[in-house]
């Protein structure tokens with residue numbers, strides 16, 4: 001992987017393509033000497049900044065950002081029985097301060113319920129304090145035993161956005177779950193990433209939740225990636241951590257809670273879904289540079305061209321476009337290649353002949369070349385950036401639509417999954433049938449109560465037992 005002379009593998013060889021692209025496009029360096037921990041290059045980190053700013057903007061409408069400690073005392077961590085069962089094999093423990101064994105072992109947060117809720121118990125007093133809607137964006141640690149992969153399955157999740165809300169009733173918490181799904185849908189729509197929202201089967205819900213709604217997307221190889229989850233926690237944690245409030249009649253009541261999370265898997269999906277054989281393709285909304293200007297200064301007109309390129313760059317910046325003027329001493333072709341791999345949505349080529357004609361050549365990363373009038377460049381380029389966004393959205397939706405296939409028998413389901421598709425089946429929701437379906441097809445039941453324009457909400461018969469069943473998504477999951 002140190003050899004940057006070869007070519008990027010084709011995207012159809014997805015895993016090789018993904019790993020190679022991460023360093024070629026300078027997103028992550030995987031050479032850090034601890035398994036499951038990776039390093040952000042500045043270029044990748046800038047993409048992260050734009051993606052997470054969008055998430056912040058959506059949440060800041062009615063949530064508040066906060067920050068809790070990384071270390072959780074053992075006794076707090078061990079309080080909620082289901083939660084411990086779910087996480088105990090994945091927790092890293094801090095046991096020493098220097099050479100001195102600690103009196104109380106400290107967990108590195110795998111998620112922050114047990115850090116946050118003891119404080120909520122102190123903060124929530126009366127119904128007037130509710131609802132509480134706080135979030136934080138932090139690193140969390142999970143000793144994952146499945147194969148680790150950059151941005152997808154990490155042992156240090158560097159970009160864990162977790163929201164934790166408190167409500168007066170179970171129903172209000174239920175409404176917050178719906179609101180969180182709307183926020184996540186809007187977030188992913190802004191990244192042109194199609195999503196399938198469904199309710200996870202009971203055995204796959206978050207440890208300590210009443211139910212879990214998950215957001216999945218279909219990756220280029222047909223595997224599904226869970227890119228967000230929303231959990232209704234009922235009053236399980238409030239009873240454990242004693243989060244109570246006085247209602248309007250002066251009665252003490254346990255509160256109801258939700259939590260929901262997104263990680264840098266959102267960026268893994270962004271890269272994987274939009275990228276192509278030439279490299280990254282970034283939606284303009286989150287592109288580090290939306291436009292790159294490459295001056296073509298062969299011959300005597302060097303100064304003229306550079307001056308015109310600088311002027312164009314300032315005009316575009318003033319119009320709010322993130323623009324990079326590339327004046328490095330390199331062949332134009334090498335620069336094209338450089339910025340293509342890094343996914344810049346629009347390239348402007350400006351040479352002496354273009355200048356004389358009062359034009360600049362605009363080349364879309366998604367395909368297509370147009371000569372643009374220098375006089376009206378900001379408007380035309382803004383319009384082209386919108387077209388690129390729409391191209392990406394249409395392409396990604398098409399991929400999802402063509403990879404979601406109905407399957408009405410176990411054999412057909414297995415065949416559908418083997419071909420790299422995701423299936424819509426009917427399932428009676430009995431655990432035995434679910435396990436039998438999973439075992440026979442090597443797939444995972446992702447969920448029921450599916451919300452996707454591509455999945456009709458019609459009842460059918462369970463493909464395992466032939467009793468009435470609900471539409472259910474089955475995939476091979478990351």
Ligand code: A5A
Nearest residue numbers: 111152153154226227228229259260261263265
């Ligand atoms: N407290 C709640 C929000 C929680 O922890 N939920 S969760 O366990 O489902 O994680 C939230 C999201 O983080 C998941 O939907 C998944 O997209 C992402 N995630 C979980 N484990 C991850 C890992 N090891 N590496 C990268 N992302 C991960």
